[in-house]
Structures are given as structure tokens and as C-alpha cells.
Amino acid sequence: MAAPYRVEEAYRELGTAVLGYALRRAASREDALDVVAETFATAWRRRDDLPDADDEVRPWLFGIARLCLANATRSTLRSGRLGERLAAAMAGEAVPDPAEVHAGRADRQRVRAALEELSAEDRELVTLVAWEGPTPAQAATALGVAPGTARVRLHRARTRLRAVLSSTEEADRAL
Numbered sequence: 001m002a003a004p005y006r007v008e009e010a011y012r013e014l015g016t017a018v019l020g021y022a023l024r025r026a027a028s029r030e031d032a033l034d035v036v037a038e039t040f041a042t043a044w045r046r047r048d049d050l051p052d053a054d055d056e057v058r059p060w061l062f063g064i065a066r067l068c069l070a071n072a073t074r075s076t077l078r079s080g081r082l083g084e085r086l087a088a089a090m091a092g093e094a095v096p097d098p099a100e101v102h103a104g105r106a107d108r109q110r111v112r113a114a115l116e117e118l119s120a121e122d123r124e125l126v127t128l129v130a131w132e133g134p135t136p137a138q139a140a141t142a143l144g145v146a147p148g149t150a151r152v153r154l155h156r157a158r159t160r161l162r163a164v165l166s167s168t169e170e171a172d173r174a175l
Helices: 003-025 029-045 054-089 098-116 120-132 136-143 147-174
Strands: none
Touching: 003 029, 003 054, 029 054, 098 120, 098 147, 120 136, 120 147, 136 147
């Protein structure tokens, strides 16, 4: 029988056994399901290595599952260590005020909406200069336009952006 069909057959016949193996060893049900998926994805990639004897397929799959479990455990440990390092790095910092976080989101949404009012070319120029920090001449090079053209477009785009932002700010105050 061809290798792809043997892997499918192994999945149908042994998928539950591999799941049980993973459930008894994994930290959570979700982790076990991920291990089973990774086990059979690996088996598919390595289908040419699938043992010919039917009684050798189950231990072969358990061996793959064991390695997938080890990878998942290492990943979880790395993630935990990273979380600890981040928590330690932020230990002295105050937890941000949710009202300030919300206000920042509202401001970002207002700016993004105002940017949408600009043409795609002007929006790219404004965001390139504002977010990435090149000079207008450097931005001109990146965009393939003359430096003078970029400076004029940037000035006009910023003027339009200010006008849109001030009109939305006035509308917000009117509410």
C-alpha cells in the first residue's frame, strides 16, 4: 500500500490511542490535541519512514508523539521564563490606568480615521515620516519621488490631516 494511504489508515486506526497517550502526559487537553496534530503532521512528512510491519506503526507514532510532547513542554517552559522576565522587568512600573489606555485607543482610532481621509500616497508619506523617522528627502528616495515634491506633498498632507483632526475634535466636543 502507498505511504499516504498508510498514514491515513494509521490515523483512523491509531489516532485515539495517540490522543490517549498525549492526554495522559500533556498539561492540558488543548496541548494534547496540539501534540496529536503535530504527531500526524510529522508522520505525514516522514511517511517514507513509516514502518512496513503493522505492529511497528503504533510504537513509531508514540515515539513521534513523545518528541512532540517534549517540544511542547520546552515551549511552555520558555514561555513561562519569558513571562517571568517580563514581569520582573515591569515590577517597578505602575499598572496603567484603564481610562488612559482607553483614551489612547480612542486617539489612535481618530488618527487612523483621519489618515484614511488622505490619498494612499499622502498617507504613506505622512506615516513613513512620522512613524519611521526619515527626513522628507529620505522618504522621497524611499517613495521614488523628487525631494521637493515630497516636501510639498508632506506639507499639504499634514495640513489636510490637521484639518480633519480638528473637525473631528470639534464634533466630539459638540456631543
